[in-house]
Amino acid sequence: MKTPMAKSIGLRGGLWTIGLVGLLVVLPLSIVAPVAGALGLAVLGLMATLLTAIMQQRRVSGLSASQEKLSSEIGVLSQRLLKAEAAVTVAARAVLAKTEPPAAAPTSADETLAAGVEDVTREIGLLSGIVRELAEVVSAQEAEITRLKAAPPSAPASAPPTAPLRRVPPPAAAFKPPAFVPANRDPEHEAALIEAFDGNGLEVWLQPVVTLPQRKVISYEALARLRLGSEILAPEAFLSALERHGRTTALDRRMIRSSTVIARHLQGRGSHATVAYGLSPLSLFEPNFLRSLGNLVSDGSDIVGRVTVTLPQASWRSLDAEQNTVLGALRGRLGFGLDRPTDLRFDASQLAERGVSQIKVPAALLLRPPSREMMPDIAIEDLVTALGRAGIRLVATEVEREGEVPDLIDLDVPLAQGTVFAGPKAVRAEVFAEAKAAAAEAAVQAGGEAQTASGAPQQRKAFRDFLRRAV
Numbered sequence: 001m002k003t004p005m006a007k008s009i010g011l012r013g014g015l016w017t018i019g020l021v022g023l024l025v026v027l028p029l030s031i032v033a034p035v036a037g038a039l040g041l042a043v044l045g046l047m048a049t050l051l052t053a054i055m056q057q058r059r060v061s062g063l064s065a066s067q068e069k070l071s072s073e074i075g076v077l078s079q080r081l082l083k084a085e086a087a088v089t090v091a092a093r094a095v096l097a098k099t100e101p102p103a104a105a106p107t108s109a110d111e112t113l114a115a116g117v118e119d120v121t122r123e124i125g126l127l128s129g130i131v132r133e134l135a136e137v138v139s140a141q142e143a144e145i146t147r148l149k150a151a152p153p154s155a156p157a158s159a160p161p162t163a164p165l166r167r168v169p170p171p172a173a174a175f176k177p178p179a180f181v182p183a184n185r186d187p188e189h190e191a192a193l194i195e196a197f198d199g200n201g202l203e204v205w206l207q208p209v210v211t212l213p214q215r216k217v218i219s220y221e222a223l224a225r226l227r228l229g230s231e232i233l234a235p236e237a238f239l240s241a242l243e244r245h246g247r248t249t250a251l252d253r254r255m256i257r258s259s260t261v262i263a264r265h266l267q268g269r270g271s272h273a274t275v276a277y278g279l280s281p282l283s284l285f286e287p288n289f290l291r292s293l294g295n296l297v298s299d300g301s302d303i304v305g306r307v308t309v310t311l312p313q314a315s316w317r318s319l320d321a322e323q324n325t326v327l328g329a330l331r332g333r334l335g336f337g338l339d340r341p342t343d344l345r346f347d348a349s350q351l352a353e354r355g356v357s358q359i360k361v362p363a364a365l366l367l368r369p370p371s372r373e374m375m376p377d378i379a380i381e382d383l384v385t386a387l388g389r390a391g392i393r394l395v396a397t398e399v400e401r402e403g404e405v406p407d408l409i410d411l412d413v414p415l416a417q418g419t420v421f422a423g424p425k426a427v428r429a430e431v432f433a434e435a436k437a438a439a440a441e442a443a444v445q446a447g448g449e450a451q452t453a454s455g456a457p458q459q460r461k462a463f464r465d466f467l468r469r470a471v
Helices: 011-032 034-097 108-150 187-198 235-244 248-268 281-285 289-298 313-317 321-330 348-353 363-367 380-389 404-410 429-455 463-470
Strands: 202-211 217-228 231-233 274-278 307-312 335-339 356-362 393-397
Touching: 011 034, 034 108, 187 217, 187 235, 202 248, 217 235, 217 248, 231 235, 235 248, 248 274, 248 281, 248 289, 248 307, 248 429, 274 335, 281 289, 281 307, 281 313, 289 321, 307 313, 307 356, 313 335, 348 356, 348 380, 356 363, 363 393, 363 404, 380 393
Parallel strands: 217 274, 274 307, 307 335, 335 356, 356 393
Antiparallel strands: 202 217, 217 231
């Protein structure tokens, strides 16, 4: 039989004990002997400070251990994701390499292979969502550890205050880059989202970008919306479901194709406005996706340079050699931009070498940087000037208050976007209908010309006529 151990006073209990001793012993002692009371209060304050520091150190150690565990889990999931991608690549190559007669019926082996590819694709989408959520948790814990290490330990009040308390205003909320909120995990809801996306539920909305201070429309941003019944859903409501089901690349392809149609329509109306669209970071790792972007705008040389694709700041910083080479080959046919920044430390010369012509930054980050770590090494006014010298134009996004416009003008920000100027609006269906009709008419004309060329009878000419023409 084990002997029960006596309960010991923990760190939090120690803080309470110090407070009670100060209130019940030191406070009456200070009335009788002020010097002894002040000395006792100093000793109690020192002890409370040491206990608080120990508590914070233990909390930091616990958070560091959990962060290391999550990092190892992310590494395991990343390895599984790479293996799954390799399996999909091998399966796709096997399907392409296999040649069969056109009229042959699909065999059971093909059906099994297709089912395996679909299962692996679904698992890749699920793993992508899990890795993303784990990365968000690790980022939150890193911020908590940094805050605990930077904050000095504060001793609890062991004596009643002698002066009236002042109300301290709450600190300003720190800026957070726009991130998609995970959608509902209800299987029926996700199935409805995927069905709407695979059908005709995807809509394209446009929000203008204006010049300052003239407020003249110079370009548009293409925004994806999904119609589910009578509701119009923003990307944060359906993008995570598309990621889990491996549809993000399909979304980017359809949006880029729609952007080219809109750019061609604007040019037909005599407008010089461009159309920009923000790619998903996951699409960069899709095989041959970046190379296919050039084919989307190669059909018409009239829209070269009128479509701009934007990538997050983290993606620009983590491009590998192959991605950098492919983007360099697309330079001139597509415009490039940077959006979804995490800080204002931009390397203007490097971005200009990669073809970046505009940088989109939320107005809150420009006007109210939450911390020194997010600010550039130079003043904001000098940052705008330095970007302009490199041929990069700064766009202030999410401008929602009229009072922010004069501040942006004082910073010499050339372009702005937000609900103050105009909100996003849906593109009329007639724009895409006209494009489809024009494509069908061109196909019919091409087919007619080919048929005329192939069906015209060849006239036999005498050899004398040939000699007469040669002389």
